[in-house]
Amino acid sequence: MRYLLFASHGGLAEGMLDSVEMVTGKHNNIFTISAYKNERDNLSEQLTTVINQLAENDELIIVTDIFGGSVNNECMKLLTDPRIHLIAGLNLPLAIELAIMNGSKASTSQLIENALKNTKETIKYCNHLLRIGVADEEF
Numbered sequence: 001m002r003y004l005l006f007a008s009h010g011g012l013a014e015g016m017l018d019s020v021e022m023v024t025g026k027h028n029n030i031f032t033i034s035a036y037k038n039e040r041d042n043l044s045e046q047l048t049t050v051i052n053q054l055a056e057n058d059e060l061i062i063v064t065d066i067f068g069g070s071v072n073n074e075c076m077k078l079l080t081d082p083r084i085h086l087i088a089g090l091n092l093p094l095a096i097e098l099a100i101m102n103g104s105k106a107s108t109s110q111l112i113e114n115a116l117k118n119t120k121e122t123i124k125y126c127n128h129l130l131r132i133g134v135a136d137e138e139f
Contacts, residue, residue, distance in 0.1 A: 010034060016092065065089075087112060
């Protein structure tokens with residue numbers, strides 16, 4: 001089985017899952033870690049708890065909020081485990097795309113590449129689009 005983990009500083013991960021499920025329905029294969037909300041929480045232990053729930057043939061796609069941030073850096077340490085894939089740059093279009101595509105028969109690497117390709121185009125500077133005269137039907 002393939003699982004997703006949204007991991008962020010503060011409550012972004014929980015909010016992201018809430019928004020994903022509002023659009024796509026309930027998912028039983030998505031975990032969240034909202035790091036540093038409680039100073040007693042240990043990020044490494046939280047990650048270990050998620051990983052310990054994986055079976056030998058399961059895969060985990062971790063999506064963190066900021067490349068180079070402390071959450072992402074802690075997740076980078078997990079990449080010696082071939083079941084784990086890491087993406088930095090958590091955003092709603094990417095989260096929805098991964099959730100929807102998660103049932104795909106494609107390899108996890110291919111699923112990630114497709115999701116990244118499909119969602120990169122969703123980031124737009126709208127003022128610029130209006131200045132260059134993009135037609136309303138393209139919105």
